Amino acid sequence: MKAIVQDVYGPADVLQLRDIDKPAPGDDDVLIRVRAAGVDPSVWHLMTGQPYPMRLMGFGLRTPRLRVRGWDVSGTVEAVGGNVTRFRPGDEVFGTCEGSFAEYACTPADRLAAKPPGAGFEQAAAVPISGFTALHSLREEGRIQKGQRVLIIGAGGGVGTFAVQLAKAVFEAEVTGVCGKDKTELVRSLGADHVIDYTRDDFTTDSRRYDLVLDTAGNRPLSHLRRALAPRGTLVLVGGEGGGRWFGGLHRSLGALLLSPFIGQNLRAPFVKEPKEDVLQPLADYLESGRITPVIDRTYPLSEAADAVRHWEMGHTRGKLVLTV
Known part of the structure; x- marks a missing residue:
């Protein structure tokens, strides 16, 4: 599959589109066919490895522990692990995962919620983080x-x-x-x-x-x-x-x-963790009812992920940037 991979810390040039192995879901995981992925500040921090103390927090001291960037995700369920009962192949979902800048990504089922029927994949991908x-x-x-x-x-x-x-x-x-x-x-x-x-x-x-x-x-x-x-x-x-x-x-x-x-x-000064289904569901309800509407500055194809990050670095993004896959 295609994915945005980085082997070293650095500027946006370290983000490269490559062919890598497709992930396989564990017993509690969901394999997602990614349709869209949000770009948020964590992408820049993990790309650059800054501030430096974060490297001591398990993200990789000299090189990134996670090679594929991206957290926000929306897409369709491709496969589920043996313990997963909430989702089945074909379901449309959104949430968070490690490595959403890819054609496929795996994540625990409790980090996902059903995508509201009235929301597009790009809208849903802008919401989670x-x-x-x-x-x-x-x-x-x-x-x-x-x-x-x-x-x-x-x-x-x-x-x-x-x-x-x-x-x-x-x-x-x-x-x-x-x-x-x-x-x-x-x-x-x-x-x-x-x-x-x-x-x-x-x-x-x-x-x-x-x-x-x-x-x-x-x-x-x-x-x-x-x-x-x-x-x-x-x-x-x-x-x-x-x-x-x-x-x-x-x-x-x-x-x-x-x-x-x-x-x-x-x-x-909270350290905000990744949202799980119990928090994603209220956001899905607000999105479906129209009480929140994601603001998307622009979308980029997966191959232009580095350009999306460069745009974010300029500091004038209106709302969110989203990659389409």
């Missing part, structure tokens, strides 16, 4: 409540576009989105009550204070973010961009966790 991150950050970490003032920084990105929709349509909050000038109309169309163009206005210097601040951009100091937070408000840091090769923004997360016990504000 980013949609789950947004939902988990708002619901579990942020403890969002109806009517709260919620500020979403990076509202036009992959996680941000889902967070705006979930905060407004599902949790009925008063939502303010922060984004660049080129994304203000997009964020407003997703349901945001207020939109701030960060190139023109500084949300930390006005008088508004927010019950919940969700920072998906990952590059503002904690001291700046806390200025926008109510005295008993909650700040949730998603991702860790910036900070160089060694820390990559992890210093902010560590600083938040160390500071939080000593102040009135609640500072959270």
Whole structure:
């Protein structure tokens, strides 16, 4: 089968389209004929091996442990393991797997859910990681409540576009989105009550204070973010961009966790795990009902995966990028 493979850490040039063996499902696995795969920040981090501490976390010290990139996936079930009863060949599914940038991929059955009939494969592939991150950050970490003032920084990105929709349509909050000038109309169309163009206005210097601040951009100091937070408000840091090769923004997360016990504000920096069926199903329901609609900047064929990553590196992606297989 064809797959996007990398043998060394490095820039997008290390991603190569090659022929490799087709995987075989274990007893608890599902073999998927991949139809689409989402491109998210984890692809870049695993491609470059940065920040360096992640290499010590089991991803490979000198070379990548997993040679095929990609996590988000949608497709049709090709085969199932002996213990799998929820799916059968021909079912349309979406979820996460190791190595979705390929024609076929295997994953445990509990990392999949049935694809909503009304959603295309490209739409479904854009949801799992980013949609789950947004939902988990708002619901579990942020403890969002109806009517709260919620500020979403990076509202036009992959996680941000889902967070705006979930905060407004599902949790009925008063939502303010922060984004660049080129994304203000997009964020407003997703349901945001207020939109701030960060190139023109500084949300930390006005008088508004927010019950919940969700920072998906990952590059503002904690001291700046806390200025926008109510005295008993909650700040949730998603991702860790910036900070160089060694820390990559992890210093902010560590600083938040160390500071939080000593102040009135609640500072959270969760390490979001892969979504499983119990979380994917609510996202599928929201997708089917129209309460969330994935924003797809553009799609690329599998052979142009390196170009997709280069586009993401430019930092102006509206929502998500998706590979079609």
